[in-house]
Structure formats: structure tokens, C-alpha cells
Amino acid sequence: MCGIVGVVGQVPVNQTLYDALLLLQHRGQDAAGIVTQQDGKFFMHKAKGMVRDVFRTRNMRALPGTSGLGQVRYPTAGNADSEQEAQPFYTNAPFGVVLVHNGNLTNAQALRQELLAGDHRHINTDSDSEVLLGVLAHELAQATRGGELGPEQAFAAVAAVHRRLRGSYAVVAHIAGRGMLVFRDPFGIRPLGFGRGAGGAVMAASESVALEGTGHVFERDLAPGEALFVTLDGTVHARQCAERPSLSPCIFEFVYLARPDSVLDGISVYQARLNLGQTLAKRVISTVPPSEIDTVIPIPESSRPSANELARMLGKPYREGFVKNRYVGRTFIMPGQAVRKRSVRQKLGVIASEFAGRNVLLVDDSIVRGTTSQEIVQMAREAGARKVYLASAAPPVRHPNVYGIDMPTREELVAHGRSVEEVRQIIGADALIYQDVQAMKQAVASVNARVTRFDASCFDGVYVTGDISEGDLVRLNAERPRASAVSDGAD
Secondary structure, rough: OOEEEEOOOOOHHHHHHHHHHHHHHHHHOEEEEEHHHHHHEEEEEEEEEEEEHHHOOOHHHOOOEEEEEEEEEEEOOEEEEEEEEEOOOOOOOOOOEEEEEEEEEOHHHHHHHHHHHHHOOOOOOOOHHHHHEEEEEEEHHHHHHHOOOHHHHHHHHHHHHHHHEEEEEEEEEEEEOOEEEEEOOOOOOOOOOOEEEEEEEEEEOHHHHHHHHOOOOEEEEEEOOOEEEOOOOOOOOEOOOOOOOOOOEOOOOHHHHHOOEEOOOOOOHHHHHHHHHHHHHOOOOOOOOOOOOOEEEEOOOOOOOEEEEHHHHHHHOOOOOOEEEOOOOHHHHHHOHHHHHHHHHHHHEOHHHHHHOOOOEEEEOOOOOHHHHHHHHHHHHHOOEEEEEEEEOOOOOOOOOOOOOOOOOOOOOOOOOHOOHHHHHHHOOOOOOOOOOOHHHHHHHHOOOOOOOOOOOHHHHHOOOOOHHHHHHHHHOOOOOEOOOOOOOOO
């Protein structure tokens, strides 16, 4: 769930990287880091916290150079409390490599053993991103065998990386004095695109909004399995490095994670959410007669487009009933249920006049644990609502996500092993309406007919990489980030 960016330019890039990370802040609020390159040397600053807190004027002045990369972190593997695991990661051999990674390696444990026993590389943290860096560094050394590094050697290394890695990964790496290497996993689970700016600058980033918001023209998404090698003069070399690539982007990007003003794999996130509202309206009509609904109210913020379109389809007023306090941290990183409930009230204020004496239909992007939903339904009742209906733009979340979105264990998922009626009773709504899985896929796919498959594993239990067993789910759960505050997903 991280955000990554890399730039090769002709003028200092520290401010550009900072601005891009601000535009990607929604993808990670745990830590941030930037590396720049000048005269073959790397300059790094990283720490826990949000971008605005991590980087001060003195830090920015210490980041010279015309190329670099950065990351905002949301931990889905390793130790969430460790500042060492903030990215970027660096290794001095071969050449000197820095790397940022978005995704989750499902075979990180096995790779860690391979790196130690076979590649003779030491891994100092629990981060799967450091494992990825170790594998990439080894394959770069194998591809060059003491010689120089160019596009051909870089692509050979990425092809070898694809053969060894399992899971999801979007990667930006800089190789000292040589250029920037960008690549995406063979299924394209995590997003990654690139574009160009003034003076021949080349930027790669997780979302198109990071490019457009920093004055770059978005060119295209990387294909699944594709790699780019960008030389320091801005020349872009591209190569398909995977044997059997198959585009299966994570559908949760469109439901919740990505910014609505981004376009991922040719799919407008905003349009996808409008479409989800249309299909959800059909589900609502089959459950609750529209005559029993007075107003439609979104639960900020990802649900707004879906709620607006749903209201239009039902012919009902769309109203803002909750006001979000943007200066409170996300509820799902709060330790303990009691603190999480209290944080919901700090995070959302209620406009009581929109609830008093009305039957309201609340619309959320998704329901994970159900704790937040339960509290919001109660807040609506306390504000005077006669009846409170709840609609989710996503289907029930019944399965863990192993590809880089930190979902709780199955036991913590409110919909796991429960009927819709049982979930409704837990949440306390008068009616609960979920999106249909197939309708969700069709709604998103209709924006770009060339995308025919998605990773929707947290909804349907189908893991697109085809290598996830029950034992893997148990193991991967044990490897979830260790911290006093464990993530709660989108709730």
C-alpha cells in the first residue's frame, strides 16, 4: 500500500520528489524517504512520519542531485515500528543501488534463506523490500560479471528477478552513475506508470496524479512484467522481461486506495467509482424500496462518487452528513478497539440536521472489521435518524489480502464466515446492502475493455499468482507487521 516515485532530470529533483510524495501521501503515512544522486554519490534522508514532518529545510538542502527516488510507507510486511525499515534501501554492491518498492513478496522467507546460503548476501531487517533489493543486486552482479551495466544487462537482471520473486511488486531503483531501473510484477498487481517533463525529465510513479501534479505529462502505464532503464541523459529503454505476463491489477485500488483523480491501467478511478454506484443502486432497490429512503449520505471520502451516482439513480437527495477532520490519523492504525472507536468520533463530525427524523442510506467504500461502520451507524442514530441503512460499494471482505494491502486475519474480518444478516446485526443497521463481486468487476472493467481480469482475492478468495495455499495464508499472517498498533485495512 506504499507510494513510490523516481526521477531522472537535468535540474535538482529534491523539490520534485517531495511534491510527488505529498501527492502520494494517501498511499502511506507511516514513514517517508528520499534519495538523490549527484556525481555518483547517493544522499538519503528517511524517517517515520508523514512527508511534511519528515522533511525540513535542512533535510532538503542535504539532498542535492538531478536524479533520485522516494517512497511513502504503509507497512504490510516486517516491523511497523522500525525506522530502519523506512525506504529507500541501499546496498553498495554492485555499483551502488538504492530501491523503493510497493507490494508484498509472498516468498520473502524462502528468498531470505536463498540470499544467505546461496547469494551470500546479508539482510539486516525483516522487510521484504530489503530482500527484493538483495535479489536485484545479486542478479545485476550476475548479469554484468564484473563488466559495465547498460540496458541489456539491466533487463537480463530483471528477467532473473521475475523468475525468483513471487507476489506483487512495483519497483524503482537507481544504480549509481548509470541510471534508473523501473519494473512491475508479471501480473501488474500494483500500479506503476511513467511520463516526461520539461527539459527531458523522466518520472515513474505509483499513480498518474503524482506525475501530472508535478508538471509531467503522463505517457503510459508499465505493462505487467515490463522494465524501463532510463539513462542519466533521460533516454528511455523498455523491454518485456516476464515469460508469461498477464494483467490483473488490484481491484481495491479502484474501490478505495487510489486517488479519484488518478488513471490506472487506462481506468479512471473516479469513473470506476461512479460505475460502482450505479451497480450498487440496483442492489439497493432489490433490498430497500426507494420510497423508504429520504436521503443518501456518503461516509467520507472514497465513497463520495459512488454515493452521488447511487443517489442520482434512486432519485434521492445526496447530502453531506459527516465532516472529516483531516488532522486526525486514520482509525485503522489505532491500538485497541476502545481507542479506535474514540478515534472515529474525533475523525468524523455529524451534521445532525441531515439525520433528524429521516431514513438515511449511508454509503461506504468497503467494510473490513466493521468496527468503524458500527460506530458510524450509532452516530447517525444519536443524530436523530429514524432508520439507518448501510450500503457498501464493495462486496463482503472475506479473505486476507497478501499482495500489499494490509487486511486483518480472516477471524478479524466481520464478513468471514457470516451471512449478510449476521453482519447487519453486528453493525446495527436496519438494512445492509453489499455490492456483488461480479458486478464490481464488470463496473470497473467497463471503463477499459482491455482489462479483463483483476486481483479481487480479498472478495473472492482467488489469488491471481496461483501459488497461495492455506499454509501460505497462515505463514503470511504470522509475517504481518509487528507493532503495537496493527493496521485495520480500509475500515
